[in-house]
Amino acid sequence: MNVTTTNQHRWENDPLLTVEHLTMRFGGLTAVDDLSFTVGRGDITALIGPNGAGKTTVFNCVTGFYKPTEGRIVMRHGPGRRSEAVEELTASAGRYSRQDDGAVFLLERMPDFTISRTAKVARTFQNIRLFGGMTCLENLLVAQHNSLMKASGFSFAGLLNLPSYRSAAEGAKERAIYWLEQCRLIHRADDPAADLPYGDQRRLEIARSMCSEPHLLCLDEPAAGLNPRESAELNDLLQFIRAETGTSILLIEHDMGVVMKISDHVVVLDYGCKIADETAEAVRNDPKVIAAYLGVDDESEIDDEEIRADLHRGETQPDTQGDKA
Numbered sequence: 001m002n003v004t005t006t007n008q009h010r011w012e013n014d015p016l017l018t019v020e021h022l023t024m025r026f027g028g029l030t031a032v033d034d035l036s037f038t039v040g041r042g043d044i045t046a047l048i049g050p051n052g053a054g055k056t057t058v059f060n061c062v063t064g065f066y067k068p069t070e071g072r073i074v075m076r077h078g079p080g081r082r083s084e085a086v087e088e089l090t091a092s093a094g095r096y097s098r099q100d101d102g103a104v105f106l107l108e109r110m111p112d113f114t115i116s117r118t119a120k121v122a123r124t125f126q127n128i129r130l131f132g133g134m135t136c137l138e139n140l141l142v143a144q145h146n147s148l149m150k151a152s153g154f155s156f157a158g159l160l161n162l163p164s165y166r167s168a169a170e171g172a173k174e175r176a177i178y179w180l181e182q183c184r185l186i187h188r189a190d191d192p193a194a195d196l197p198y199g200d201q202r203r204l205e206i207a208r209s210m211c212s213e214p215h216l217l218c219l220d221e222p223a224a225g226l227n228p229r230e231s232a233e234l235n236d237l238l239q240f241i242r243a244e245t246g247t248s249i250l251l252i253e254h255d256m257g258v259v260m261k262i263s264d265h266v267v268v269l270d271y272g273c274k275i276a277d278e279t280a281e282a283v284r285n286d287p288k289v290i291a292a293y294l295g296v297d298d299e300s301e302i303d304d305e306e307i308r309a310d311l312h313r314g315e316t317q318p319d320t321q322g323d324k325a
């Protein structure tokens with residue numbers, strides 16, 4: 001997916017998301033400093049960097065949890081850069097505009113619930129946020145509450161009578177069952193989410209996000225706490241999601257076995273600044289990246305086998321069963 005055309009990376013030619021000159025300050029602390037990068041349509045893009053580099057802050061800006069201090073965050077539905085529509089929208093007071101074959105959204109102007117519902121950006125969190133007392137199936141149905149309410153015409157009578165509501169409710173259940181199957185959780189459909197082992201809960205969160213049919217799926221450390229087998233299964237699931245639905249994925253991840261194996265494109269942050277923005281292959285051999293992970297200033301001093309081995313982990317990991325989770 002990361003081939004270049006006309007000397008540019010593919011993600012530059014068909015960007016789903018562009019983060020442009022993003023800055024986020026908390027009082028005197030600049031957590032993200034003039035950061036620009038692109039998420040290509042259909043790509044798996046990883047955002048990596050040492051602890052405190054600003055990765056989660058970027059996620060919080062993209063998903064509307066924080067209003068950036070400065071910068072523009074553009075999401076696009078439909079192919080191409082849509083430069084004219086983006087500039088027109090920026091000059092107006094609008095939050096999004098629709099074209100015949102798509103739409104553009106300025107995420108920094110939108111509240112978080114509109115970003116998920118209208119711009120179709122879904123996310124998971126570092127700490128699992130499921131409804132523990134609800135069953136797995138219920139968790140996935142609750143995630144589709146918005147579309148069900150819309151189909152009801154936001155009325156009680158609608159809930160009871162409207163054929164459009166009945167058909168939306170059927171669709172929601174089918175989607176929930178589909179994603180439980182793909183995430184290998186269908187046998188736990190009626191169990192409370194809190195009863196699932198940790199790795200299964202992580203997959204349930206991804207299933208829940210996929211029920212909203214996102215164009216962009218943002219995953220904050222999806223492999224955290226997983227054992228090697230579960231990490232390999234996660235790789236398969238993310239590759240399946242991309243191949244089957246075309247959903248683009250932006251992930252924060254410390255597990256280099258996941259990052260290097262499945263990412264088309266890796267963006268590296270250190271102290272809020274971008275230090276690398278390349279293919280996984282190029283990034284894993286970049287002395288700046290190794291230096292950042294080691295916390296050293298002088299790149300010429302680097303000779304750390306452990307860090308190099310970690311950055312190369314995705315190369316050596318054996319494939320797991322098939323191309324489907």
Ligand SMILES: Nc1ncnc2c1ncn2[C@@H]1O[C@H](COP(=O)(O)OP(=O)(O)OP(=O)(O)O)[C@@H](O)[C@H]1O
Pocket residue numbers: 026029031049050051052053054055056057058
């Ligand atoms: N709400 C906040 N208020 C003040 N400072 C914050 C806030 N959120 C993040 N920070 C600070 O911004 C910096 C970047 O934090 P952030 O969580 O984005 O880093 P990270 O790269 O995601 O780290 P990790 O890998 O440890 O999760 C840190 O110094 C952090 O303390």
